[in-house]
Every structure is written in structure tokens, then in C-alpha cells.
Amino acid sequence: MIPTHPAYCPSSWWCAPRRDHVTAEPNAPGNRQSTRFLLLYALAYAGGFVAYVPFLTILLPVKMAVAAGDLKVEWLAAATLLGAIAASIANIAFGWASDLTRSRRPWIAAGLALTVAAYGLIHFASTPAMIVAAIVGWQITLNLMLAPLAALAADHVPDAQKGVLAGLLGAGQPFGSVAAIVVTLPGIEVEAVQFAVICAMFAAMVLPLFALHPRPIAPEPPVSAEQRLVRRRDLTLIWFARLFVQVACGVLFSFFLYYFQSLPGETVSVATVARTGGVTMLVAIPLALLLGRASDRIGARRPFLIGAALAMALGLGVMGATTTVPVAIMAYGLFGCASSIFLALQAVYTMQLLPSPNHRGRDLGLFNLTNTLPQLLSPVLAVTLVSGRSFATLMGTLALLAVGSAVLVLLVRSER
Incomplete structure (x- = not known):
């Protein structure tokens, strides 16, 4: 029989722990997460920036200019507005869904796979309206990955290490900027290649997190x-x-x-x-x-x-x-x-x-x-x-x- 803590399901990585019962000392051994998990989580978090920064800042404006011509600003504004609305709703919905299922990993995996597929749809979108529709779908799939990924840190990183985590997360945005430089290098000017490079980069940054089981963290004391x-x-x-x-x-x-x-x-x-x-x-x-x-x-x-x-x-x-x-x-x-x-x-x-x-x-x-x-x-x-x-x-x-x-x-x- 596998011993489990009553506040956790058998796999703390698969489930979002409900910490309602046990009080732990701040410096107790069960109240520190491994450095390896912190680093891999920060890498996956940076992968989120890679998934959208080069596309939104460079590739989408270029694609919309080709498709919309003189109306590129209006259509890009429409894509930005509708995409932001879709992202807002999707992030709340999928974060809540991962709470209800008490699991994060299946949602992150599904979001990762569907975001790659969404890049394919964007590539084949040829009219401004099709591009806007593809952007809305892409925002939904991207937030299917990002929402439970954000909650994962709250589940598995104790308060005593959240400052270090904050510093590591602060390195995420530069990864997105570097990715934007990479997709504009000579020899990568073709849109299909640029999209493939982005997908390969962010997938390579997120997937290692799946190979690691974080240490169980002592539950928080009850809150009145x-x-x-x-x-x-x-x-x-x-x-x-x-x-x-x-x-x-x-x-x-x-x-x-x-x-x-x-x-x-x-x-x-x-x-x-x-x-x-x-x-x-x-x-x-x-x-x-x-x-x-x-x-x-x-x-x-x-x-x-x-x-x-x-x-x-x-x-x-x-x-x-x-x-x-x-x-x-x-x-x-x-x-x-x-x-x-x-x-x-x-x-x-x-x-x-x-x-x-x-x-x-x-x-x-x-x-x-x-x-x-x-x-x-x-x-x-x-x-x-x-x-x-x-x-x-x-x-x-x-x-x-x-x-x-x-x-x-x-x-x-x-x-x-």
C-alpha cells in the first residue's frame, strides 16, 4: 500500500493539492521545493513568453499587412481586441476547470498540443477575417496551457521560496525577446519555418517539466x-x-x-x-x-x-x-x-x-x-x-x- 497524506492525492504532480488540515513549521523539511523543480518551472514559464511574444510583436503584424493591405491597422486592432477578450475568458475558465478536476498536467499538455495545432491554422489563414478567427482560437489554446501552469507554482512552491521563484520568473520575458530575434535571422524568413521554430522552442522549454515530480509541500493552516x-x-x-x-x-x-x-x-x-x-x-x-x-x-x-x-x-x-x-x-x-x-x-x-x-x-x-x-x-x-x-x-x-x-x-x- 502506498502511504499518502490525507490532504493530497497519490500523485502531487498530477493533482492540485487541497491544503486544509495540517500545519507545518516554515522551515520543516517538507516545506521546501527542490531547486530542480524551480528551475524547470521557470523554464516552462519562459516557454509561455516564447509561445506568444515573437508572434504578436513581429509575425502577426507582417502577416496582417500582407492579407489586409491598407486596412492592416484596423484588422490588427480587431485581432488584438478579440484575442484579448478570448484570452481573458479562457484563462479564467481553464484555471477554474483545473481547480474542479484537481489536476493541472492534463490541461497543460492539451494546451501545449493544441497551441501547436493553432499555429498551423494561423499559417493557412489567408484573409483578414480568417486570421482574426484563428487568433481567437490560438488565444484560447494558449491560455489552456498558461492558466494551469500559473496555478502549478501556487500548488507546489512554499511561501519561503516564492521570492527566489519571482526572480526566476523575471527572466521569462527576455526569452521571448530572444525568440523574436531568432525567427528573424537569415534563412528563417519563410512563415511556415518561423512558426515551426517557435513551436519547437516553446515545446522544448515546457516538456521537461513533465518529467519531474515535485516534492510534496506541507499544507497551509486552516484560514478563518x-x-x-x-x-x-x-x-x-x-x-x-x-x-x-x-x-x-x-x-x-x-x-x-x-x-x-x-x-x-x-x-x-x-x-x-x-x-x-x-x-x-x-x-x-x-x-x-x-x-x-x-x-x-x-x-x-x-x-x-x-x-x-x-x-x-x-x-x-x-x-x-x-x-x-x-x-x-x-x-x-x-x-x-x-x-x-x-x-x-x-x-x-x-x-x-x-x-x-x-x-x-x-x-x-x-x-x-x-x-x-x-x-x-x-x-x-x-x-x-x-x-x-x-x-x-x-x-x-x-x-x-x-x-x-x-x-x-x-x-x-x-x-x-
Whole structure:
């Protein structure tokens, strides 16, 4: 007979554990996950970025330009809007479904396979309407993989290691940027080859996670009804704090080049802007790892989140006030590093505050709305606040959003 813990099904990797009964000491042997699992999970998480960053930023605009001609902007906007709606609904639905079935791996595997198939449908889509329909299907299959993958970390990584996990997850986005470079290399200009390369890369990054069974983690202590109410209130505050930051990041992501080109003096080259973004990402990775580990050691995330939000505000404020390129580059570097640290730590902090382990997938799906809503809000904000060639008002507004994010985190009562 195989001994099992009453709070777990026999395979902790296959099932999402319901942690309702046993209290464990924070430093107990059963309350630490293996380093190998953390690394493989971070690799799979980065695979999610590879699955969509090169396609959305480069390949989709190119394909839509060929299919739609002069109406490429309108059709691309339609694909972005409908895709974001589909992604939002699918992430919540599949996260909830993995909660109900108490399993994550079958959903991740199905999402992986169907996302590869969806790339095939996109390749054969030849009209703008067909492309938009294929994008909607692709977003659904992609989130079939991503939603349970996100919940998996909440299931199997204890609070004492979530800071390290945050630092590792912060390295995910650069993988997507590297993949975007790879699919534009000479000899890979054919769309079918580009899609095949993307599918091969993200599948190779996700599949190793299936070969590893994580260590069982000691269950959390029972949570009282009053504690659940406090956590729900705090999660609402954190939800809006992340939304504010994501709106700022969305605006900078979309108008990064235009901002630097608006500065007086010599014209800033595309290569300079690209190097600025790349160097910022490279610096942000070790900083996120260092501060994530520090937050584990002191057992608190809020000071780091507040500090990162205020650093973002400072960087945005300087970007809005300066008229010199070197100062703007340094200010953007501060903003980029601080935003990467904030988003990485906030993601794991949210996992710690979830009120019930039985609904992690659904609740994280609701938090995923902070990733999709800014896609709709950021362009409107930019168009409204950019006056001529001046970004000062826009940057000031984004700085206020960052300060607001810091205030919201300060109001959180839970520190776990």
C-alpha cells in the first residue's frame, strides 16, 4: 500500500493539492521545493513568453499587412481586441476547470498540443477575417496551457521560496525577446519555418517539466472566515496595484520608440532604443533574483513592492521632465528594472494571499485580467495625453499611477 497524506492525492504532480488540515513549521523539511523543480518551472514559464511574444510583436503584424493591405491597422486592432477578450475568458475558465478536476498536467499538455495545432491554422489563414478567427482560437489554446501552469507554482512552491521563484520568473520575458530575434535571422524568413521554430522552442522549454515530480509541500493552516475577508480585500488592492503598473508598462512598450524620437536634438536610432531595452532587461534579471531572495530571507514582500513602485514613479517623472537623451535612457533603465521587479514579486505575493487553495486557478485567472485590460486601456491613454510631440503629460500621469500602486500596496494588511 502506498502511504499518502490525507490532504493530497497519490500523485502531487498530477493533482492540485487541497491544503486544509495540517500545519507545518516554515522551515520543516517538507516545506521546501527542490531547486530542480524551480528551475524547470521557470523554464516552462519562459516557454509561455516564447509561445506568444515573437508572434504578436513581429509575425502577426507582417502577416496582417500582407492579407489586409491598407486596412492592416484596423484588422490588427480587431485581432488584438478579440484575442484579448478570448484570452481573458479562457484563462479564467481553464484555471477554474483545473481547480474542479484537481489536476493541472492534463490541461497543460492539451494546451501545449493544441497551441501547436493553432499555429498551423494561423499559417493557412489567408484573409483578414480568417486570421482574426484563428487568433481567437490560438488565444484560447494558449491560455489552456498558461492558466494551469500559473496555478502549478501556487500548488507546489512554499511561501519561503516564492521570492527566489519571482526572480526566476523575471527572466521569462527576455526569452521571448530572444525568440523574436531568432525567427528573424537569415534563412528563417519563410512563415511556415518561423512558426515551426517557435513551436519547437516553446515545446522544448515546457516538456521537461513533465518529467519531474515535485516534492510534496506541507499544507497551509486552516484560514478563518475573517482571514478570508481580509485576504479578499487585500487581493483587490493588489489587483488594482498591478493594473496601474501594467498600464504604465503597456504604454511604454507600445510608444517606447516614439518617446525617444520626440526628444529634441539628434535623432535617436532604432538600434539605440533596442539596445536600451535589451540592457535594461539584462540588468533587471539579477536584480529580481537578488531582491526576491532578500524578500524570502526577511519574510516580507511589501517593502520591496512599494520601493519598486516608487522607483518606477521616479523614472517616469524624470522621463517626462528631461530633454536630453542620456538622462532619458537612464530614467527608462530605472523604470524598466523597477517594473520587472514589481511584477515578478507581485505575482508570487498574489499566490501567497489567495484565500482558498481549492480555487487557485480561477483566482489567478481573474488576476490575469490585469495583463489583458491594459492592452485596451494603454492606447486610449496615450492618444488622449500625448500633445503634439510632447510626452510630458503622459509620463506624469503614468508616474501618478505608479505612486498610486505604491499606496495600494501600503494599504494591504496581510504580510505572509
